Amino acid sequence: MAEGNGKNGSSGNGATGNGADAGGNGAKKSPVATIVEGAKAVQVQATEEIKALKQLDKTDVWKSVLRVKHDETPRSRALGVLSNVFLHLHPAKINRDAVAYNYTWGMGGMTFYVYITLVFTGTLLMFYYHPSKVVAFRDILYLEHDVPFGKLLRNMHRWGAHLMVIMVELHMFRVFLTGSYKKPREFNWVVGVLLLVLTLLLSFTGYLLPDDQLGFWAVTVGTNMARATPLLGHDGPFGHQLGMTPFNDVRFGLLGGSIVDSNALLRAYIWHCVAIPIIASAFMVVHFWRVRKDGGISGPAPVQLETEMKEPRKI
Amino acid sequence: MRPGHKGHEMATLETPPSAPAPESKAKPGIVDAIKKIFAGEDPNPERVIARRRRFVMAGVLGFLGVNFLMFLRFFFPRALYEPKTKFLIGYPSDFGFGVDTKFQNAHRIWVVRNTEGIFVISAICTHLGCTPDWKPSENKFKCPCHGSGYDPEGVNFEGPAPRPMDRAHVEVTPEGQIEVDLSHVYRWPKGERSEFNDPGAIIHV
Numbered sequence: 001m002a003e004g005n006g007k008n009g010s011s012g013n014g015a016t017g018n019g020a021d022a023g024g025n026g027a028k029k030s031p032v033a034t035i036v037e038g039a040k041a042v043q044v045q046a047t048e049e050i051k052a053l054k055q056l057d058k059t060d061v062w063k064s065v066l067r068v069k070h071d072e073t074p075r076s077r078a079l080g081v082l083s084n085v086f087l088h089l090h091p092a093k094i095n096r097d098a099v100a101y102n103y104t105w106g107m108g109g110m111t112f113y114v115y116i117t118l119v120f121t122g123t124l125l126m127f128y129y130h131p132s133k134v135v136a137f138r139d140i141l142y143l144e145h146d147v148p149f150g151k152l153l154r155n156m157h158r159w160g161a162h163l164m165v166i167m168v169e170l171h172m173f174r175v176f177l178t179g180s181y182k183k184p185r186e187f188n189w190v191v192g193v194l195l196l197v198l199t200l201l202l203s204f205t206g207y208l209l210p211d212d213q214l215g216f217w218a219v220t221v222g223t224n225m226a227r228a229t230p231l232l233g234h235d236g237p238f239g240h241q242l243g244m245t246p247f248n249d250v251r252f253g254l255l256g257g258s259i260v261d262s263n264a265l266l267r268a269y270i271w272h273c274v275a276i277p278i279i280a281s282a283f284m285v286v287h288f289w290r291v292r293k294d295g296g297i298s299g300p301a302p303v304q305l306e307t308e309m310k311e312p313r314k315i
Numbered sequence: 316m317r318p319g320h321k322g323h324e325m326a327t328l329e330t331p332p333s334a335p336a337p338e339s340k341a342k343p344g345i346v347d348a349i350k351k352i353f354a355g356e357d358p359n360p361e362r363v364i365a366r367r368r369r370f371v372m373a374g375v376l377g378f379l380g381v382n383f384l385m386f387l388r389f390f391f392p393r394a395l396y397e398p399k400t401k402f403l404i405g406y407p408s409d410f411g412f413g414v415d416t417k418f419q420n421a422h423r424i425w426v427v428r429n430t431e432g433i434f435v436i437s438a439i440c441t442h443l444g445c446t447p448d449w450k451p452s453e454n455k456f457k458c459p460c461h462g463s464g465y466d467p468e469g470v471n472f473e474g475p476a477p478r479p480m481d482r483a484h485v486e487v488t489p490e491g492q493i494e495v496d497l498s499h500v501y502r503w504p505k506g507e508r509s510e511f512n513d514p515g516a517i518i519h520v
Contacts (some may be wrong), residue, residue: 217445221460224444253390257397 016130089288091296098299103178107171108291112284115163122158126200131269136211161203168199180298188290191283198280205272211265219268220260226251241243398422400497407433407493407520414467424483424487424495425449425456425467428515432519434511435483435495436469442476470503478502484515493518 029037056062078092097103128147129139143150172192175181181189208219226233226249233251234244246258256263291297342399404418404426410433415426423446425436438446445460455472456465470479482498501510510516 136319217460220445221443247395254389256392259397261348261397263392296432 089291089292093308094296095299098297104297105170105174107167107174109166111164111171112288115161115280115284116159118157118164121160122273124153125157126273130251131209131266133211133265136209136265140210140212159228161206165199167201168196172196178298185290185298188287188294191287192249192292195280195283195287197284198276200274202272202280205268205276208260208265208268209272219264223251223254223260223264226254279284337482382402403488403492403494405492405493407487407518414449414451419446419449422495422497424497426468426493429468432517433485433493434517435493437481437483437487437497437500439480440476441471441478441480442474447480478505479511481515482511485518486515487518495501 046083052059057066074093079090081087081090125143128143128150130136140154143154145151175189175192204219204222207215207222209215227233227246229236229239229250231239231242232244232249234246234249236244239249246252252258254264254267255261255268316399370429385391402422404424406420410426410428411502412428416426418424418426419438423438425438427434427436438461440460442458442461442463445458447456447458447463447465450457456467458464458467458474460475461475463471463476465471465476465480468479469482471477481500481502484496484501486494486496488494501513501516503509503511
């Protein structure tokens with residue numbers, strides 16, 4: 001496909017150029033000469049095209065779709081990052097000391113990596129899981145004992161979820177220790193806290209989905225805490241005065257009923273698989289973008305070693 | 316916002332008390348009011364545009380707001396397909412002294428008979444809503460979630476539970492069976508009056 005496009009693109013340009021030439025000369029020369037000249041031009045063009053096709057990686061299409069080796073200039077190397085959709089969020093240049101693992105612990109990036117893994121394994125698990133009572137637990141057993149690699153995927157999802165919570169917290173701890181929440185990064189700290197909450201919500205909603213005893217009672221306990229929500233819970237402060245009952249309070253809204261039943265399972269499933277991942281992804285985009293806008297990873301002022309000064313980089 | 320805009324507003328605010336006030340008093344007709352609204356008399360086009368922009372913005376936000384309310388209301392269904400809260404459990408003579416757990420799976424209740432009569436405990440821990448286990452050897456209910464303990468009458472004596480377990484409304488039907496109504500419970504909140512002796516909380520037999 002790349003070849004075809006390259007050929008069409010270049011021949012199109014060539015044809016218009018030749019057409020203009022032929023028109024300009026045609027006023028003086030005979031029609032035959034014009035035709036001959038045109039034919040020659042086409043031949044030259046074709047030769048060039050064939051030559052160009054031998055060096056595929058020099059065609060525009062190739063260079064725009066696939067990665068090419070950039071010249072050894074700082075500008076070109078920067079462009080290599082900026083012109084790639086997957087890398088453009090990264091800064092073209094970073095302070096070496098700021099990305100040292102003993103400074104960042106790599107926790108933010110690894111959290112994102114684990115999140116991608118969770119999205120992938122979770123999507124695969126969705127091919128076997130029915131979010132309804134009785135069937136849900138049976139599907140878990142099916143995944144565990146029969147589906148090829150089902151046990152592996154489910155456990156990757158489960159342990160990945162635990163790991164993500166741990167990593168998010170370690171990331172937060174690192175950011176706190178390095179003072180990276182300070183100006184101008186206050187906004188990103190807040191986004192990060194929201195992402196922590198969303199991570200915990202993902203964990204919580206995923207807890208119910210196996211519909212086993214552990215998850216069922218955990219969600220019973222968790223949603224019973226929502227009864228005590230101020231104003232919005234029927235057991236909470238001012239809840240009764242605002243007319244809250246077990247049938248219209250925030251717990252009811254979470255469960256879709258007054259007890260943890262099929263509606264609750266379905267709601268947990270949708271929050272877990274659709275709504276919260278979308279919200280979390282949006283916040284992640286903001287989070288990463290903001291890291292860049294706030295001047296990259298925080299850290300000490302750039303240091304240039306003496307050894308580096310002696311031998312400047314190839315330009 | 317713009318300096319010119321502000322100046323103009325000041326001017327209009329100052330002028331009305333002097334001239335147009337008596338005129339509006341003389342002709343308070345609704346037709347005039349409508350004419351005034353639709354005449355587009357405001358000489359400052361920026362203000363007109365700002366007003367229209369505000370109107371459109373209010374419309375859009377209002378629409379989204381109503382949609383959001385709809386979205387919220389959507390989460391609260393009217394009809395529920397939940398287990399019945401009113402059911403028959405048999406005749407008083409079916410129950411001997413002590414705790415009967417045979418309806419725990421079906422209805423989440425325990426039927427208890429003591430020297431006073433028969434009552435029905437709703438098998439929901441008053442701490443965070445798990446189902447405690449009846450431990451016959453220890454003669455107590457023990458919640459597996461956080462360790463609340465209750466005596467055979469459902470009165471808490473250990474763990475985080477804040478009050479005794481609720482008791483369901485019971486009455487004897489004309490056929491002589493016991494009818495339990497879980498939607499009507501009797502409670503004994505800490506430091507408050509016990510409802511456990513209210514009519515309907517216990518069947519004296």
